[in-house]
Amino acid sequence: MSGIRPTGYLHLGNYFGAIRNYVRMQEDYDCFFMVADLHSLTTHPDTKGLKQNVHRVLAENIACGLDPEKVTLYCQSHVFETSELYLYLNMLAYVGELEKTVTFKDKIRQHPNNVNAGLLTYPVLQSADIILHRAKHVPVGKDQEQHLEMARTFANRFNHRYGEVFPEPKAFNNNEELVKVPSLDGSGKMSKSENQMSALFLADEDEVIRKKVMKAKTDAGPTEENSKKPDYIENIFTLLRLVSSADVVKKFEQNYDQCNIRYGDLKKQLGEDMVAFISPIREKVDDILNDQKYLNEVIIQGAEKARVSARATMTLVRDVMGLRY
Numbered sequence: 001m002s003g004i005r006p007t008g009y010l011h012l013g014n015y016f017g018a019i020r021n022y023v024r025m026q027e028d029y030d031c032f033f034m035v036a037d038l039h040s041l042t043t044h045p046d047t048k049g050l051k052q053n054v055h056r057v058l059a060e061n062i063a064c065g066l067d068p069e070k071v072t073l074y075c076q077s078h079v080f081e082t083s084e085l086y087l088y089l090n091m092l093a094y095v096g097e098l099e100k101t102v103t104f105k106d107k108i109r110q111h112p113n114n115v116n117a118g119l120l121t122y123p124v125l126q127s128a129d130i131i132l133h134r135a136k137h138v139p140v141g142k143d144q145e146q147h148l149e150m151a152r153t154f155a156n157r158f159n160h161r162y163g164e165v166f167p168e169p170k171a172f173n174n175n176e177e178l179v180k181v182p183s184l185d186g187s188g189k190m191s192k193s194e195n196q197m198s199a200l201f202l203a204d205e206d207e208v209i210r211k212k213v214m215k216a217k218t219d220a221g222p223t224e225e226n227s228k229k230p231d232y233i234e235n236i237f238t239l240l241r242l243v244s245s246a247d248v249v250k251k252f253e254q255n256y257d258q259c260n261i262r263y264g265d266l267k268k269q270l271g272e273d274m275v276a277f278i279s280p281i282r283e284k285v286d287d288i289l290n291d292q293k294y295l296n297e298v299i300i301q302g303a304e305k306a307r308v309s310a311r312a313t314m315t316l317v318r319d320v321m322g323l324r325y
């Protein structure tokens with residue numbers, strides 16, 4: 001189980017941190033993936049563009065290879081049971097532990113005029129989403145580690161208080177380290193809300209992709225053989241490893257180690273490999289968005305499938321809680 005907020009175009013971080021694993025998992029697991037529209041209300045209360053954004057995120061998921069026939073792909077707000085479970089979990093979550101969450105502290109810094117209770121309880125809603133389907137594996141990027149820890153805490157707390165209903169959910173990346181895709185400006189993770197020039201979006205036109213990559217920070221190059229790369233250069237190599245062939249990566253690694261690297265060539269190659277990676281996805285997204293009938297069918301079918309699973313869990317929840325009068 002996993003989800004992505006409809007707060008803007010998806011970027012490479014969303015792809016390599018999350019969606020790539022969704023696609024890998026769809027063959028072997030019973031999967032639930034959602035567009036987290038309720039979560040987006042914590043920071044984007046204006047719902048005017050929401051429908052368009054929800055459609056875009058769905059189309060982007062499908063264009064990346066997710067098959068709505070194989071997985072349950074749905075909108076969070078269509079599954080009312082989520083809100084009910086969120087309410088129960090809120091009684092088990094302590095204000096003190098929520099206030100310590102790193103993402104809460106970041107968000108209140110970014111939105112000082114809108115520190116709403118939904119922001120504080122964001123990890124509770126996320127836990128409700130996950131355990132609603134009694135999910136065990138949660139494909140997410142490294143930034144979500146702390147939230148997953150909280151989901152385990154709330155699931156265990158519920159089980160101890162009322163009775164065993166939920167398995168422990170764990171972050172999933174095929175037994176590998178969780179992924180963090182760096183931002184192009186050399187600082188922090190790539191994200192939807194930071195500087196638009198430092199993220200590569202799946203909707204970016206070819207020329208925009210090339211321009212963004214060429215602007216990535218570099219320097220005069222190493223002066224000592226086999227020296228450690230500064231973070232902003234390591235970031236460029238991280239991106240290269242994601243989209244370029246092993247031979248290309250090896251060549252530039254050797255150039256760096258032998259102090260004869262030309263960053264202009266490196267960025268040109270990275271730009272072309274990014275274009276080759278992103279442009280087929282962008283074109284598929286446009287095709288899917290032009291087929292509203294298909295998208296509507298996906299949305300209706302997703303809601304139906306998700307609610308079957310949600311209802312089954314909530315029957316167990318109400319039973320163990322003794323809410324039967």
Ligand code: ADP
Binds near residue numbers: 004007016017179
């Ligand atoms: P954003 O942070 O861009 O708003 P979301 O919070 O909706 O994105 O996250 C959706 C998914 O994408 C999560 O699983 C998150 O871990 C993953 N993700 C987002 N940014 C990155 C990144 N830079 N590197 C790896 N994974 C990421």
